[in-house]
Amino acid sequence: MFREITLGQYYPADSILHRLDPRVKLFGTLIYIIVLFVASEPISFGVITAALVAVILISKVPFSYMTKGLSGIVMLLVIAGIFNLFMTPGIPIFTWGPLTITDIGLKNAATMVIRMVYLIVGTSLMTLTTTPNQLTDGLERSMRHMSKLGLPVHEIAMMMSIALRFIPILVEETDKIMKAQMARGADFESGGIIKRTKAMVPILVPLFVSAFRRASDLAMAMEARCYHGGEGRTKMKPLTYTALDRVAYLVILVFLAVIIVLALM
Amino acid sequence: MSIILDHVTYTYSAGTAYEVKALDDVSLKLSDGEFIGIIGHTGSGKSTLIQHLNGLLKATSGAIYFNGQDIYDKDFDLKGLRTRVGMVFQYPEHQLFETTVFEDVKYGPKNQGLSDKEATNRAFDALSAVNFPDEYFDQSPFELSGGQKRRAAIAGVLAMEPDVLILDEPTAGLDPKGQRDLLTLIRRMHKESERTIILVSHSMEDVAEYVDRIIVMDDGKVFLDGTPETVFSHVTELEERGLAVPQVTYLMEELKGRGIPVEGHATTLKSAKEEILRLSRAGALHV
Ligand SMILES: Nc1ncnc2c1ncn2[C@@H]1O[C@H](COP(=O)(O)OP(=O)(O)OP(=O)(O)O)[C@@H](O)[C@H]1O
Numbered sequence: 038m039f040r041e042i043t044l045g046q047y048y049p050a051d052s053i054l055h056r057l058d059p060r061v062k063l064f065g066t067l068i069y070i071i072v073l074f075v076a077s078e079p080i081s082f083g084v085i086t087a088a089l090v091a092v093i094l095i096s097k098v099p100f101s102y103m104t105k106g107l108s109g110i111v112m113l114l115v116i117a118g119i120f121n122l123f124m125t126p127g128i129p130i131f132t133w134g135p136l137t138i139t140d141i142g143l144k145n146a147a148t149m150v151i152r153m154v155y156l157i158v159g160t161s162l163m164t165l166t167t168t169p170n171q172l173t174d175g176l177e178r179s180m181r182h183m184s185k186l187g188l189p190v191h192e193i194a195m196m197m198s199i200a201l202r203f204i205p206i207l208v209e210e211t212d213k214i215m216k217a218q219m220a221r222g223a224d225f226e227s228g229g230i231i232k233r234t235k236a237m238v239p240i241l242v243p244l245f246v247s248a249f250r251r252a253s254d255l256a257m258a259m260e261a262r263c264y265h266g267g268e269g270r271t272k273m274k275p276l277t278y279t280a281l282d283r284v285a286y287l288v289i290l291v292f293l294a295v296i297i298v299l300a301l302m
Numbered sequence: 303m304s305i306i307l308d309h310v311t312y313t314y315s316a317g318t319a320y321e322v323k324a325l326d327d328v329s330l331k332l333s334d335g336e337f338i339g340i341i342g343h344t345g346s347g348k349s350t351l352i353q354h355l356n357g358l359l360k361a362t363s364g365a366i367y368f369n370g371q372d373i374y375d376k377d378f379d380l381k382g383l384r385t386r387v388g389m390v391f392q393y394p395e396h397q398l399f400e401t402t403v404f405e406d407v408k409y410g411p412k413n414q415g416l417s418d419k420e421a422t423n424r425a426f427d428a429l430s431a432v433n434f435p436d437e438y439f440d441q442s443p444f445e446l447s448g449g450q451k452r453r454a455a456i457a458g459v460l461a462m463e464p465d466v467l468i469l470d471e472p473t474a475g476l477d478p479k480g481q482r483d484l485l486t487l488i489r490r491m492h493k494e495s496e497r498t499i500i501l502v503s504h505s506m507e508d509v510a511e512y513v514d515r516i517i518v519m520d521d522g523k524v525f526l527d528g529t530p531e532t533v534f535s536h537v538t539e540l541e542e543r544g545l546a547v548p549q550v551t552y553l554m555e556e557l558k559g560r561g562i563p564v565e566g567h568a569t570t571l572k573s574a575k576e577e578i579l580r581l582s583r584a585g586a587l588h589v
């Protein structure tokens with residue numbers, strides 16, 4: 038019942054995108070996000086759409102996986118879209134009673150919805166093709182110069198990878214606890230808000246207890262295997278760029294250049 | 303009371319890359335008053351199977367009938383089913399949440415709509431039945447040892463007085479005496495109140511000793527289904543599937559291998575003893 042959560046989920050497949058170095062994908066995603074918010078002309082969006090579709094096809098991840106993340110923000114999209122649509126001043130193109138749609142309103146609403154949808158689809162594409170481990174490895178490598186400024190880069194990366202690793206575990210745990218309580222006649226669906234909130238207690242208490250227990254077990258297991266932070270720690274599989282990654286960087290830069298040229302024209 | 307599974311198949315995470323077919327076309331009839339043992343290697347689908355019996359998991363395909371009623375019917379009272387089919391899970395710490403053990407055991411009866419007084423009585427009886435020490439009744443369930451937690455969790459299900467009692471490896475984590483006590487208690491409940499008991503276990507000795515019928519699961523399928531004697535006569539097949547037969551059955555096989563005319567398939571210490579005494583009286587023990 039709770040297992041549908043897809044946050045940070047990895048989809049195993051054998052595609053070029055899966056084989057790319059995580060740093061390339063992080064860089065690509067960063068460029069993509071910037072471009073998405075800088076672009077405003079239809080032609081730019083056309084290029085972005087073409088690029089997105091191409092990457093989706095290369096990734097071999099079923100399209101439904103990328104849209105799963107959208108269901109959570111549908112309401113937000115609708116409300117923001119409506120506000121943009123009706124509340125923006127400009128030349129009216131459609132009037133119905135007190136409601137007026139202006140040309141700028143229409144453009145703003147469309148741009149906003151496209152940006153949000155593309156943002157979610159694009160970023161989930163990255164998490165779907167990159168394992169949490171690769172992702173944090175990539176982040177740690179890309180940010181390693183920051184550690185000279187006193188930023189605990191390794192610790193942040195480690196915390197992130199543990200957090201990502203714990204999401205599915207906690208989801209599974211919640212599922213088991215809910216079942217155990219349902220077997221004792223618990224009812225999570227009926228009743229008013231107070232009754233339903235109260236019904237959550239038998240789930241939350243064991244969940245927290247087990248989360249703390251797991252955390253301390255993990256800490257102990259790490260210490261037992263001599264974990265002592267990032268200092269002097271080497272990787273079993275150090276990240277190295279291949280020819281594929283260099284080509285990918287080139288493609289990303291070309292994409293960026295095209296968007297800049299289009300914006301200047 | 304009967305539970306019928308009709309071609310039940312269950313797939314975890316269906317439609318994703320992590321698909322696991324945990325049950326594959328399982329058809330079974332569990333009748334009133336049976337004492338059933340379920341064995342199978344790790345990951346063979348035992349826990350998945352029993353979670354179907356009280357509607358916690360919904361079969362991907364196939365049907366389940368409780369007393370002739372389809373439990374996936376829209377008007378079927380699933381909550382009612384769950385209070386009649388009690389389930390003790392593999393990991394009891396998943397259900398303890400109250401401030402005291404006693405309150406925790408009362409949770410089930412209260413959900414059944416019983417008054418506080420009745421729930422208190424039920425909780426008291428259930429905790430005594432599992433030999434839970436009185437001095438810990440008011441302790442936080444999180445400060446108990448593993449075995450005590452297990453007893454408290456079992457009491458929490460017993461307190462609901464279900465007609466069918468399912469226990470998923472209930473003896474794991476108990477000391478030998480605790481294991482014997484618990485199994486004796488379960489047997490007594492079966493004898494006295496004609497309850498249907500379903501026991502998932504990795505101990506061949508326990509199932510041979512206590513149950514009347516054994517269901518062997520293998521990779522999501524029912525591989526064998528019968529009395530302990532018939533099931534444990536398939537020694538090699540069971541071993542190929544990561545299982546074993548009780549030690550005494552090995553002993554009797556060994557005797558047979560040495561040319562002693564052993565009859566039948568002894569699966570418990572008692573039946574083995576009788577057979578050996580019989581052979582000895584017949585003077586057949588000298589090779
Ligand atoms: N929540 C779940 N999500 C995905 N797959 C699962 C889940 N629970 C079990 N499985 C898979 O289903 C199969 C059957 O699991 P199940 O828990 O029923 O086995 P089991 O016979 O109870 O094993 P054990 O003796 O270890 O308790 C296994 O392959 C397992 O990996």
Ligand SMILES: [Mg+2]
Binds near residue numbers: 348349350392470
């Ligand atoms: Mg199990």
